[in-house]
Amino acid sequence: MGRLWTYVLRYWRRYVLGALCLLGTVSLVMWIPWLMRGAVKVIEQGGSLWDVRYYAALIAVAGVAQGVIRTFSRAFIFNAGRDIEYDIRNDLFAHLEKLPVGFYHAQRTGDLMSRVINDISAVRSLLGPGILNFVNAPAYYLYGIVLMFSIDVRLTLVALLPCPLLMYAVRRFRGRILKSSLSVQRQMAELSSHIQENLSGMHVVKAYTQEANQIRDFVELNRDFQDKNMELARLRGLLGPVMQALAGMMILLVVGYGGWRVIRGDLLIADIVAFIAYLHVLAWPTAAFGWMLSLIERGRAAMERLEEIFKIEPAIASPAVAQAVGNGKQGIEFRNVSFAHDGKVNGEAIIKDIDVVVPRGRTLGIVGRTGAGKSTLAQLIPRLYDVSSGEVRIGGRDVRSLSLGELRKVIGYVPQDPFLFSTSLARNLAFSRDEVSDEEIEAAVQTTRLDRDVAIFPEGLQTIVGERGITLSGGQKQRATLARALVADAPFLVLDDCLSSVDAETEDVILRGLRSAIDEKTCVIISHRISAVKEADEILVLDEGRVIERGTHQDLVARGGLYADLYRQQQLTEELEHID
Amino acid sequence: MANPIEPTNGAARNGKQSAFRPAPDQQPEEEYGKAYDIRLIRRLWRFLVPYKRLFFSALLLLPLLQVCGLAQPYLMKIAIDRYMAGGDLRGLLGIAALLMVAVLGEAVSGYAHYYLTMLVAQRSLADMRVAIFAHVQKLPMSYFDRNPVGRLVTRMTSDVDVLQEMFAAGAMTVLSDFVMLVWIVAIMLYINVTLALVSLALIPPMFFAINFFRHKARRTYRLIRERIARINGYLGEAISGMAVIQLFTREEKSYREFDELNAAHRDANQLSNVYEAALYSMVEAAGSVSLALLLWYGGGEALAGAIGIGTIVAFKEYINRFFVPLRDFSQKYTVMQSAMSSAERIFQLLDTPIAIDNPPKPIVPKPFTGEVRFENVWFSYKPDTPVLKGVSFTVQPGERVAIVGATGSGKTTTIKLLSRFYDIQGGSIKVSGVDVRDWDLSALRRHIGVVLQDVFLFSGDVRTNLTLGESGVSDECIAEAVRCANVERVLSRHSDGLGAHVRERGSNFSTGQRQLLSLARVLVFQPEILVLDEATSSVATETELLIQDALEKVMEGRTCLVIAHRLSTIRNADRIIVFHHGEIREMGTHAELMQKQGIYYKLYQLQYATDEAPKPVDDDTAAKL
Incomplete structure (x- = not known):
């Protein structure tokens, strides 16, 4: 919650102004029944018409003034809430941009989105309407009670008799509504992931004619969702009328008890009129009380969820003192590099003890079967991941010693997943x-x-x-x-199997064009096809994270190992491609 | 609700259909039209029909609700003017009792109305969700190639939610709100004509003022929805493309773009805050000014005793009750508007033709022979780029046919056509002598077991992934399938056996394990025809041997059409069909094709050489087994 305060403090002026306006509004609003009491008193006790009109004029003035000030108070406070929403959203986005790829693999996009959109909205509701009511409700109550007491103590006490019941109702509903709305949300999430899965696996559903079963499962989940929604509707629907009825009871007590006293002659009708007016004014903050509490609770829970993300330190960041990208003869070096997602290289490491130097201006080819660790190795260069042991150097300097931005600017990277905006x-x-x-x-x-x-x-x-x-x-x-x-025209180029969906002929043309375009560059080319790496200065063959063969194309073909196998398969494909 | 942005589905992703295809549904998601579109309302009504009793009960409660509400000020007037002023305690208590009835009546009927409305809403919208889901199940695969999953999820979740909001916000009761306004005016006129006219004097100017702000507010609501949708879209994309943003160090640029959208959204909201605050305050002010007018002009009559104090109190109440619905109307209007556009999108989806449906007189040939016959089949995903060009072949019952060919030669398309995932443009495909288009669709698919390269597993447990939720599959049948497909070894690593948890898309199972599971799935369903697209990606040698062993058992006694990537599959095939550029170029037994020395010859020689290359790992692992 500390973070929230820093945002609120940033806009404290507007909050203070808003609160002042709000107090002004409340004062004027509470003045009106007082004036009405005055007018009615004149009527009741038989004064002059101009006395009544005097009060009427004051009511009109108070009414208009109240309207004007109210506009400002709401605009100040609600807009401050919107400003904070904007700030938090920007800050969260900036923070997300710093988090490494590994973070995104562990997160579901939908989940993150809901935090940036829905959770921030909930926080905003806390800071706008929440704060407004937080000031409003006590002010109204305080004024109301003081004024009513000043009119008549006993009537006030009688009028407030249903108050304990009211508090009890608020307490009872508050927790239950929150719980119920959370369970609706959960069920909604379940329903959407069922739909999502069904759609993604549609070919299986169709192939095994499972449409009916899928619908059956959906109907079941949907029914649960409907039930949970109804439960929430029951609670929500009940809260309003209960509050309304309790407020009505208060007025009823005033009419009954107050009326009796009027008849006895120790109270004026004007007092009753004022009481009724005050109770009407108080009805709204009362009804909104439960809603306000749930706003606060929801906003707090949302802020906590946001905080969970904010407090994740970017695992991959620029060092405090960054070196400049070196000009060393060694272009890219892997020094005893091992990598495992959990950092423990003894267990299921994805990359094991890779040691290779790509001199500046040269090209390294990497081949191997799917899952051999090729992409992971490439991702270590621009620090999408950090090595678990050993080091990756570029231009003679450890990539971790460079500013992240500088490092990535010198690398042109083509990821395996061709993501376009x-x-x-x-x-x-x-x-x-x-x-x-x-x-x-x-x-x-x-x-x-x-x-x-x-x-x-x-x-x-x-x-x-x-x-x-x-x-x-x-x-x-x-x-x-x-x-x-x-x-991007960077001096280093990393291509991660970026021509796999391109037909061999086009690939060939592209590769030829590429060779002249990248003449000066230091390249790492990963491919499942031999054609792309054939001309590389050195080729690594990876299998289960290890280098099992290395050398030039000629060396490797002559060795007759995995590389030679892959090469023969490649030739077959090519030959076939050329038959019409 | 967040709008999950999901990777696109199916063939659009694997790039088999080259060239440009315009994106479906490119227009922005948010569009605004009329708040009441009679055509849409009529269609929505159809979902309410099953619950029309509940619906009408809810409607019938409205007059009761209004009577109870509107009676209160009047009772108060009587209490003050007649009994308090007249000193009649008994009468006062009577009125108090009536007032209590009115208060309780309003609360109870208000709750009942809301509850019934929500019941109707929940039930009919649940039906609507099922209707959409069921319709989507029938849509052809080509539809899923074109439409991102996220968008379809939105139809069934967020869009239906907007309709629910329409019920909850009371947008359906706008008409009855106006009825109430008429009642209020009538009661006020009945009590005192002059006074009524004086206190309602502000209504015409207020009407224009409210209208003005409402109009402004509506425009900003629209802006807000558009802008939050843009933030949503941008964010979803930024999150999925974060690696690219970071690789090209475009964090700052993205931040600036996001900031721009974010600021635009904030500005629209702040503008709307100002309008709303002004509208709200104006209505409050109008109430006070009306009260002032009432006292100013009514003061004399009251002093003269022509009207009582109670009348003033009652009028004050009625004036307040008059302005509230006017104020809320603009919100209800916006809710209605977005409900209509959601309904429009939902109905658009429901109207999407099923395209591949059962024929009017579906045939289920008996006995089922298992013969597959392609006759001069022409097919293309998009006009002018045929993928299959006059393909003809026959697979005899029980025959094992391997399909061989380079990437993009039309192999995968061929097997998709067999199950009628797509309809062909020329020629015919016959299964058991009957054109697939004349077959009962589900009967046809039940005869064909399909195992695709990328095995899809549903989240849940292993058992439901084998049975796919089909009831009446015996435990013995599953156990047998598990045994034959060597799934036992997969399960031995999971403690819960068949109950082992499967994560989304089966991410906690390796590629090889997923393949074994998909083979077991075939054995559970026991189709007569097996269609198999062998995975190209290699798996651990140990698993590979398990898969080959399982495959052999699964293929036993079935008509098999296999896109072969394994040498063993080619060797064991009765016949081999060689696809090339969408045509069949060679066909025959292994020996015949070898003799021909054509495409297959090359392919085989090279593959054979590859397979014979010594692989030291093999023996080790084989020994372990």
Whole structure:
């Protein structure tokens, strides 16, 4: 909650102003019944018309003034809440940007989204309407009770008789509503993940004609959801009328007991009128009381959930004192590198004791079966993950000694998953920098053979590629991500199996173009196809995280090991491709 | 509700359908139209029909609710003017009793109305969710290729939720609110015409003022919804693409973009706060000013004794009750508007043609022979780029046929067509002598067991993944399947046996283990035809041997159509079909094809050489088994 206070303090002026306006509003609002009492008293005791009109004029003035000040109070407080919402959301986003890839693998996107959207909203409700009512309700009560007491003590005591019942009701409902709404949320989450799974596995559902069973399961979950919703509706629906009835009882007591005293002659009708008016004013804060408590509780729980994320220290960050990227002859080095997700290299390590140097301007090829650890090895270079032991050096310096931004700026990286943003193709290609010339994009488009595809896109490079690039084929997406890395024009280039969905012929053309484009660069090329690494200065063959073969293409083919196997398979594919 | 952004489904991802395809549903999710669209309301009504008794009961409670509410000020007037002023205690107590009835009546009928409304809402919306879910089950695979999972989830969750909000916010009762306004005016006129006219004097100007702010507020509500949707979209994308953002050190740029969306959302909200605050305050102020007018003009009559104090009290109450619904109307209107656009989207989904459906007279041929015959089959995912070009072949009952070919040659498409996941554009596919389009769809699919490369497991336990929730599968049958498919070894590592927990998408099982489970699934369902797309990704040698052993048992006695990636599969096949660029180029037994020295010859030689290469691991692991 400490964090919340720093945000609130940032806008303290507006909160104070808002609270002052609020007090002003409450004062004016509570003055009106007093004035009405005055007017009625004149009528009751037979004064002059102008005395009544005097009160009427004051009521009009108070009413209008109250309206004006109220507008300000609400605007101040609610808008401060919105400002804080904005601040927290920005801060959380900035924090998320610092968290490493490993964090995102352990999290579900939907879950994170709900924190950034729903939890922050809940916190905002606490800081806007929550704070407003927090000031409002006590002020109203205090005024109301003092004024009523000043009119008549006994009537006040009688009128407030239902109060304990009211408090009891509030207490009872508050916890139950919160619990019930949480269980509705949980059931909703369950329902959505069922739907999501059903849709993702639709081919299985259809192949095994499980539609009916899927519907049956869904109906069951849906019924649970309906029941939980009804439970919540029952509680929510009950709270309002209960409060309303209790407020009604208060008025009833005033009419009954007060009326009796009027008849006895020791109370004025004007006093009763004032009481009724005061009780009406108090009815709203009373009804809103339970709601306010749940706002506070929900806001606090949401803030705690946000805090859980805020307090995660980015596991991968720039060092306090960063070195400049070195100019050493060694381009990229892996020094006895091991890696395991839990950091324990003795157990199920993904990378085991890799030791290799890629001299500046040279190319390292990495091949191996799926799951051999190729991608993980590549991800260690730009520090998407940190080594568990050993070190990765770039330009002669440990990557962990460099500023993260500087390190990543010198690396052009093409990840295995060809992720594109749902903007235009051109903007995706120019993603790496603010200013990219058309020529640079054009060159990258040429090199990656995207030119023919772009030509048939409805709006060429300006075509919007859709969510995750849904409108592009797998090969097009891969080539676009390659082009994006080429546009970045970094001295180091890491390609993680980025041409797997591209047909062999196109791959060949791209590789040839690439060779001249990357002549000066230090490259790490990962591929499940031999063709992409054939020309590399050194090739590593990985299996279960270890290097099992290494050497040039000729060496490895001659050795007749796994590499040679893969190579033969490759040749087969190629030959087949060439038969029409 | 958060809007989960999910990876797109199916073939769009594996890139088998090349070239550009326009994104479906590219228009923004939030669109605003009328608040009352009679066509949509009529369709919504159909979901209410089963609960119309409850619905009408809820509606019938409204007049009672209003009478109880509107009686209170009037009773108060009588209590003050007649009994307090007249000094009649007995009468006062009588009125107090009536007032109590009115107060309790209002509370009880208010609760009953809300409860019944919510009951109708929950039940009919639950039905609607099932209707959408059931409809989606029938949609063809091509639909899922085009539509992201997240969007469909939204239809069944958030969009239905918006409709629920419509009920909860009382948007359905807008009409009765107006009836109440009329009643209030009538009662006031009945009590005192002049006074009524004076106290209602503010209504015409207020009406315009409220209308003005309502209009403004509505515009900002719309902006807010659009902008939060944009934040949602941006955020979902940023989270899924965080690695890319970090790799290209674009954190600052993304932050700036996010900040922009975030600020736009804040601004719209702050504007709306100001409008709402002004609207709210204005209504409050109007109440006070009306009271002042009432006293100003009514003061004389009251002093003269022509009207009682109670009348003033009652009028004050009625004025308050008059303005509240006017104030709330703008919110209800917005709720209605978004409900209509949600309904529109839901009905659009419900109207999506099923495309691949049972024929009018579905055939279930008996006896089932298991023969598969492709006759001059033409197929394309999108016009002008045929994937299959006149493919013809026959698989005899019990025959084991391997399909061989390069990536993109049409192998996977062929097996998808057999189960009628897609309909062909030319030729015919016959199973047991009957065109698949004339077959009873579910009967057809029940005869065909499909094992795809990427094995999909549902979260839950192993058992339900084998039976897929099919009831009436005996334990013996499952045990037999588990034994034959070598799943026992998979389970031995999990303590709960068949009850072992399966995480989302089966992420706690290795690729090889998932393949074994999918083979066991086939054995549970016992289809006559087995369609298998062998995984290309390699698995640990030990598991590979287990899979080969299980495969042999699963294929035994079935008509098999296998996309072969294993040499053993090719060797053991009765016949091999060689696909090339969407056509069948060679077909025959292994020996015949070898003699031909064509595509298959090359393929086999190279594969054979690969397989014969010494692999020291093999012997070790084999010895362990």
